[in-house]
Amino acid sequence: xxxxxxxxxxxxxxxxxxxxxxxxxxxxxxxxxxxxxxxxxxxxxxxxxxxxxxxxxxxxxxxxxxxxxxxxxxxxxxxxxxxxxxxxxxxxxxxxxxxxxxxxxxxxxxxxxxxxxxxxxxxxxxxxxxxxxxxxxxxxxxxxxxxxxxxxxxxxxxxxxxxxxxxxxxxxxxxxxxxxxxxxxxxxxxxxxxxxxxxxxxxxxxxxxxxxxxxxxxxxxxxxxxxxxxxxxxxxxxxxxxxxxxxxxxxxxxxxxxxxxxxxxxxxxxxxxxxxxxxxxxxxxxxxxxxxxxxxxxxxxxxxxxxxxxxxxxxxxxxxxxxxxxxxxxxxxxxxxxxxxxxxxxxxxxxxxxxxxxxxxxxxxxxxxxxxxxxxxxxxxxxxxxxxxxxxxxxxxxxxxxxxxxxxxxxxxxxxxxxxxxxxxxxxxxxxxxxxxxxxxxxxxxxxxxxxxxxxxxxxxxxxxxxxxxxxxxxxxxxxxxxxxxxxxxxxxxxxxxxxxxxxxxxxxxxxxxx
Amino acid sequence: xxxxxxxxxxxxxxxxxxxxxxxxxxxxxxxxxxxxxxxxxxxxxxxxxxxxxxxxxxxxxxxxxxxxxxxxxxxxxxxxxxxxxxxxxxxxxxxxxxxxxxxxxxxxxxxxxxxxxxxxxxxxxxxxxxxxxxxxxxxxxxxxxxxxxxxxxxxxxxxxxxxxxx
Numbered sequence: 001x002x003x004x005x006x007x008x009x010x011x012x013x014x015x016x017x018x019x020x021x022x023x024x025x026x027x028x029x030x031x032x033x034x035x036x037x038x039x040x041x042x043x044x045x046x047x048x049x050x051x052x053x054x055x056x057x058x059x060x061x062x063x064x065x066x067x068x069x070x071x072x073x074x075x076x077x078x079x080x081x082x083x084x085x086x087x088x089x090x091x092x093x094x095x096x097x098x099x100x101x102x103x104x105x106x107x108x109x110x111x112x113x114x115x116x117x118x119x120x121x122x123x124x125x126x127x128x129x130x131x132x133x134x135x136x137x138x139x140x141x142x143x144x145x146x147x148x149x150x151x152x153x154x155x156x157x158x159x160x161x162x163x164x165x166x167x168x169x170x171x172x173x174x175x176x177x178x179x180x181x182x183x184x185x186x187x188x189x190x191x192x193x194x195x196x197x198x199x200x201x202x203x204x205x206x207x208x209x210x211x212x213x214x215x216x217x218x219x220x221x222x223x224x225x226x227x228x229x230x231x232x233x234x235x236x237x238x239x240x241x242x243x244x245x246x247x248x249x250x251x252x253x254x255x256x257x258x259x260x261x262x263x264x265x266x267x268x269x270x271x272x273x274x275x276x277x278x279x280x281x282x283x284x285x286x287x288x289x290x291x292x293x294x295x296x297x298x299x300x301x302x303x304x305x306x307x308x309x310x311x312x313x314x315x316x317x318x319x320x321x322x323x324x325x326x327x328x329x330x331x332x333x334x335x336x337x338x339x340x341x342x343x344x345x346x347x348x349x350x351x352x353x354x355x356x357x358x359x360x361x362x363x364x365x366x367x368x369x370x371x372x373x374x375x376x377x378x379x380x381x382x383x384x385x386x387x388x389x390x391x392x393x394x395x396x397x398x399x400x401x402x403x404x405x406x407x408x409x410x411x412x413x414x415x416x417x418x419x420x421x422x423x424x425x426x427x428x429x430x431x432x433x434x435x436x437x438x439x440x441x442x443x444x445x446x447x448x449x450x451x452x453x454x455x456x457x458x459x460x461x462x463x464x465x466x467x468x469x470x471x472x473x474x475x476x477x478x479x480x481x482x483x484x485x486x487x488x489x490x491x492x493x494x495x496x497x498x499x500x501x502x503x504x505x506x507x508x509x510x511x512x513x514x515x
Numbered sequence: 516x517x518x519x520x521x522x523x524x525x526x527x528x529x530x531x532x533x534x535x536x537x538x539x540x541x542x543x544x545x546x547x548x549x550x551x552x553x554x555x556x557x558x559x560x561x562x563x564x565x566x567x568x569x570x571x572x573x574x575x576x577x578x579x580x581x582x583x584x585x586x587x588x589x590x591x592x593x594x595x596x597x598x599x600x601x602x603x604x605x606x607x608x609x610x611x612x613x614x615x616x617x618x619x620x621x622x623x624x625x626x627x628x629x630x631x632x633x634x635x636x637x638x639x640x641x642x643x644x645x646x647x648x649x650x651x652x653x654x655x656x657x658x659x660x661x662x663x664x665x666x667x668x669x670x671x672x673x674x675x676x677x678x679x680x681x
Binding site: 048049050052148149150151154155158185186187188189190191197198305306307308309310312313314345346347348349350351355356358359360362363366367369370432433 | 567568569570571616617620624632633636640641644645650652653654655657658659660663664665666668670671672673674675676678679
């Protein structure tokens with residue numbers, strides 16, 4: 001049940017964004033009796049088993065300007081919807097490794113990078129990781145069965161074993177292998193990326209937002225895009241200005257503001273919130289907001305096999321090869337990566353295999369769709385201070401606000417890692433008889449990290465180990481923006497984990513009137 | 516095998532009619548209804564682009580026409596793109612769209628504007644591969660919700676794998 005709070009009610013906590021971070025945080029705060037207004041720029045998405053149609057309606061399509069290595073036509077693929085990009089996610093639920101929180105110590109000061117250690121360690125997060133995994137119903141963990149084997153995963157796994165890989169499994173997916181949390185068992189339908197039409201996949205839309213609404217302490221306002229965060233003379237946040245579904249500006253007062261608008265919009269919003277006190281943007285006294293943008297490295301390995309695979313069947317990412325998540329400098333780069341199988345539906349198949357090619361020979365390859373097996377590479381990218389989100393000088397959005405300007409140039413370490421991963425990925429498929437293999441590094445990214453990062457020293461980042469900004473005591477970062485470094489595993493589980501931990505801390509502070 | 520295009524194919528006649536209409540239109544300031552002829556010719560050429568990029572018999576003319584319509588929709592929203600398409604089409608031989616597939620592909624590879632090809636490719640993928648009418652040809656069943664997903668169906672059936680043991 002959606003509660004209604006007055007715009008002038010300054011006892012509420014405002015959460016900006018309803019994805020993995022904002023949705024979980026909202027559910028956790030409201031469970032403790034804290035009143036929350038969640039402002040979501042998008043609308044409730046209509047889900048169907050037609051991925052291009054869902055993407056067309058639901059992706060974040062506001063204009064952006066692009067500089068560097070990303071695809072200028074589509075640099076980033078994230079959602080603008082209730083539930084955020086969890087609507088699209090493929091549910092890979094893996095913990096970061098202990099050394100992933102000591103990146104500078106582990107890798108050393110690699111030239112050209114802005115590596116730091118996190119201000120928290122793995123042991124601090126471990127109990128929250130366990131809680132998040134249970135909450136999300138992760139397969140193969142805490143008594144939940146594994147997801148079933150399927151062809152696309154088997155081809156990857158068998159090839160990997162033949163190549164000597166040891167850490168080969170079905171991985172852990174936040175899809176229900178048994179009914180869980182009021183949501184049904186996964187039917188292995190195979191359209192995870194368009195949103196799960198039965199809600200068997202954990203999404204903020206289908207798990208966290210309903211949980212928050214059930215508390216009676218929660219109001220979700222859809223199509224409410226925040227344009228400015230306001231503060232008082234003392235530098236404390238007092239509320240936000242947003243554009244509502246009718247295009248009218250509203251001001252919601254707040255006792256604290258938590259920003260979970262994804263790693264591009266979160267820093268953009270802080271940068272747009274300039275004032276006399278914060279001339280370079282809110283919480284940006286050290287000039288760190290928007291910097292160190294990491295995207296994870298994404299690669300594709302697609303193989304034409306000697307017989308049918310029907311890779312579209314079943315969960316998109318069943319099948320994991322995790323040997324390479326270790327840090328092993330003998331490979332010629334720092335950090336690690338993994339392979340996960342990745343189903344591809346026919347309507348987007350030409351966008352995956354050599355997406356610039358065409359003609360008679362290419363069409364013959366397209367006809368071999370049934371025989372195609374496919375995996376994704378996910379790898380760690382290095383933080384670089386000048387890979388960043390800034391405000392575009394010229395281009396404005398529909399509300400007259402400057403759009404995000406994206407600058408991303410891959411570090412030499414990133415390219416060495418991806419080159420290694422793609423070559424070895426090809427060998428995995430050759431080991432099971434692949435006749436032709438196409439590999440490429442994706443220039444469209446889906447994870448946005450580090451742009452308001454946690455740091456011990458306020459000079460190195462934007463927020464502390466609880467996500468509280470160094471400069472503004474009642475302003476929090478609650479999404480992947482707060483990551484100090486990326487990792488060889490996808491970020492969602494860690495975003496949820498950090499949100500649970502932040503909520504407990506914030507609720508305690510609010511109840512003690514200590515904020 | 517390449518075959519010479521008939522001298523006065525329907526496509527050629529449309530192009531000629533379009534050229535005449537354009538010339539007359541410019542000279543006489545005729546009502547805009549006459550602009551229909553060049554638009555039709557352009558639509559045919561854009562459909563030929565789709566056919567050249569993805570030359571599979573399974574794709575129907577109406578699918579290629581849908582691809583052409585998508586290109587036109589993007590041009591309608593972007594005057595610079597529209598001008599680019601005009602220039603790029605003018606740079607192709609007048610009878611390009613009437614040629615046999617191999618000739619069309621060869622000419623497009625040497626004389627096709629990369630931006631035109633990119634537009635055509637982006638526009639064609641959805642109408643061609645997203646049309647359920649062609650899915651059986653690719654052994655793709657599409658949505659699985661109607662039959663309850665694959666949970667109770669064979670998820671692992673790779674009979675060819677044994678023959679490829681290393």
